[in-house]
Amino acid sequence: MTVTLPSGITEETTNGLLAYRIETPAARGLVYVQGAHVAGWAPGGADDVLWLSEKTFLEPGKPIRGGVPICFPWFGPGRSGDQQPAHGFARVATWRLVDARVDDDVATLELELTGADVEKADDFPQDFLARYRVRMGRELELALAVTAGEQPLDFEEALHSYLSVGDIRQVRVVGLDGAGYLDKLDGERKVQHGDVEFTSETDRVYRCSGTTEVVDQAGGRRVLVTKQHSDDTVVWNPWVDKSRAMPDFGDDEWTGMCCVETANALGDAVSLAPGETHVMVAKLSVG
């Protein structure tokens, strides 16, 4: 299927990776076909809202470090704790562009991935149709619709948004007060008291279906993460040692990023009957 690109959306290729660049009065952005990966978004004349590592791999088959990776059909190592690749095969799979349009300066791209497009893991033989709609304007709206094939489908998912911040040590995430969470660093279940502040490596899966606000004091802005049909919010910053251990992450870049991810993971994995569809939506906006 060939999609005709409207004015405001152009195609480009970097190191063999095909991407669509969006430039309208309302937004600038970039979406790679590999992983249906939104690698950049800025509303109007504003600064980039999404963070992208200067050390990211941009190579076929390797995950992109930054932007919004799609984690599907499992999150991290999956519920068994040993599924590969980390965060599921969708983020390195080649998705297919099925629609591109620009209405009132808002660019919409729709990309699709089916079970037939990927070499599925032995422990994930089920068929599926994943359809991802990216709407870029003054807000960024991401909708991941997953439909089960002829078998029931059980999966985890996350829209793993990396936000660019002035200094993580002066960031507060508002909206999680009172929420229970799994602290992935020690495996313990805890409860959040007050806003989330960052003083060391942070890797938490919060049970939260509401809006969070990332207050970036040094950057002088607030980013709202609004969502639908998502029961978990993941908050991650690798801090010093983990950043140094990752080959695709600059040693000092941890100060400038904050992941607030829209997810259904662990005990909130999604179970679909044959033919059933689930849609998870994440919306980012700058306050």
Ligand code: BG6
């Ligand atoms: C987060 C996880 O969502 O993603 C962390 O909670 C993980 O545990 C991080 O380290 C980055 O994952 P990856 O596979 O992109 O290095």
